[in-house]
Amino acid sequence: MQNSFTEENYLKIIHALSGREGHEVSTNALAESTSTRAASVTDMLRKLAEKGLIHYKKYQGVRLTESGEKVAINVIRKHRLWEVFLVEKLGFGWDEVHDIAEELEHIPSDHLVERLDAFLGHPRFDPHGDPIPDAKGNLTEPDYFILTEVQIGEKVRMMGVLDHAPSFLQHLDRAGITLGCLIEIKEINEYDKSASVQINENHTLFISLEVSKNLLVQRR
Amino acid sequence: MQNSFTEENYLKIIHALSGREGHEVSTNALAESTSTRAASVTDMLRKLAEKGLIHYKKYQGVRLTESGEKVAINVIRKHRLWEVFLVEKLGFGWDEVHDIAEELEHIPSDHLVERLDAFLGHPRFDPHGDPIPDAKGNLTEPDYFILTEVQIGEKVRMMGVLDHAPSFLQHLDRAGITLGCLIEIKEINEYDKSASVQINENHTLFISLEVSKNLLVQRR
DNA sequence: AAAAAAATTTAGATTAACCTAAAAATATAT
DNA sequence: ATATATTTTTAGGTTAATCTAAATTTTTTT
Incomplete structure (x- = not known):
């Protein structure tokens, strides 16, 4: 039998929330991510468990089964x-x-x-x-670093973002920070941890800690 | 408010069944086309009427409104x-x-x-x-002709099909009849109305009346 | 370890889209 | 024009996915 749109979304979200190690995901976390109430999540979890897509024991959180992982x-x-x-x-x-x-x-x-x-x-x-x-x-x-882990003077390549919000991505567009661009950390302001960075050996600008925390980079 | 997947399908099917002149479509015809029962169709028609997408009077069939036509x-x-x-x-x-x-x-x-x-x-x-x-x-x-309306000796261009069934389309593929190809009617068998046709001034073959009835062509 | 708080589940409804069976309206045939 | 057949609607249910409110379990705090 086929999985519904909704079932696929639950599986996808469980995958995302259970991290690399595939740890248990809580009912409340799922309610939050699916924008539904905990009671609705419980109903769906029973259904997914019956279909063999998740491991589920009452009050113990959920993990994907191999077959659930495949779908996700x-x-x-x-x-x-x-x-x-x-x-x-x-x-x-x-x-x-x-x-x-x-x-x-x-x-x-x-x-x-x-x-x-x-x-x-x-x-x-x-x-x-x-x-x-x-x-x-x-x-x-891939094992990228978060920009906050990078030292002054290092040159890294921008490889991804942690926050996918349109407003964040638009902010990066305005700053000229695109996928694959070179970033060199010029200095870090001790007070607010904002950083002065040079993009593509070209223009220099300040980025806040919030931004740095959401940029994935590769050392070369 | 948004229209659901199902509502959109009803509108699309009403459009298809009501023909060029937009005549009334019956509940049973819709039940047939949607693979549901007449009672289910009645439920949906009431809903679509409430949304102003169709003109609907009990027992009188349906027509799309302008706004329903737009959606379809x-x-x-x-x-x-x-x-x-x-x-x-x-x-x-x-x-x-x-x-x-x-x-x-x-x-x-x-x-x-x-x-x-x-x-x-x-x-x-x-x-x-x-x-x-x-x-x-x-x-x-466009005002195409059905191949059955074409006389012996005429050369026409294949512009479309009336039957969209995969089996019919595959049959045309095997016969080398593709969109845009030239078709010349060589002769018509009086007995079963099958036709001998030449494709692209190239190969000749027989096609049944069933096939001719489903081919749209353009005179040149 | 008991009390309080938080998380989770159960119970009982709701909505959309379907169903069956019965009733009502319309169309057809004698 | 009446009887019969067909079409359509109504009445009352079902299932998936949601909800609120209440009950239960787990966790945290004192």
Whole structure:
């Protein structure tokens, strides 16, 4: 049997909240993320458990089963491939594609996903730098650093964002901070931990700690 | 307020069944087309009428209102644009795209449709030869002929199909009959009205009346 | 370790989209 | 024009996904 739009969303969110190690996710965290009430979450968890998609014991939180993980990763694959399509082919900004991809990710057709993937040239990363799982469901999170961990004088490459909010992405656009750009930390203000950074050996600007905390970079 | 997936499908089907002149559509015809029961149709008609999308008087059948027509045509526009995308960009066959487009047509975003349209080069027809309504909702049905109306000796161009069933489209593929090909009627068998036709001034073959009845052509 | 607080589940409703069976309206046939 | 058949609607249920309020379990605090 097929999984509903809603079921797929729960699985995707459980995946996201359970972290790299796949730890238990609480009912309240799910209620928060799904914008529903805890009671509704409990109902859905019973259903997903019956379908063998999650491990669930009352009051103990949930984890994905292997089969649930497979579904979740496939939804993520579709979401990220569609985001690439929207940005690379249709010319949307990286701040505009999330909601549309949220719909497209539930279109059911393996045939479609594989052709889309080929059409896009088998991209490894989406427009926010998030890795795209392959057709077999292998999802390797690259080990990037958060910009706050980088020392003065280091030059790093901007590889992704932790916050996907349009307002944050637009802020980066205005600052000229794009995926793949070079960032050199010039100095860090002790008082508020804001940083003076040079972008692409070109222009220099201040970024707040809030911004630094949400930038993923790669050392070279 | 937004229209649901189901509501959009009803509007699309009412549009299709009410023909060029927009005549009344019966409850039973809708039940047939939606694969539901008449009672379910009645429920939905009351809802659509309340939303001002259809004209509905008990026992008298339904017609789309202007606003319902607008919604229906927009769904058709999206369906046909996605079909072009699937065939032209992803390499699907014309016999494979209907079900996928049936899902994609309900993705809500005007922005998306307009960018998709531009990406595809503002196509006027979908892969089956059906005209694509423009952004303003203008849908002009070209006046093609059915192949059965064509006389012996005439040369016509294949412009569309009436039957969209994969099995019919695959049959045409095997016969080498593609959109835009030239068809010359060589002779017509009086007994069963099957026709001997030459395709692209090239190969000749027999086609049954069933096939002729479902081919739309243009005189030149 | 008992009390208080927080998290979670259960119980009982609601809405959208469907269903069956029965009633009512319309159409057809004699 | 009446009887019969067909179509459509009404009445009353079902399921998925949600809700609120109350009950229960777990966690935290004193």
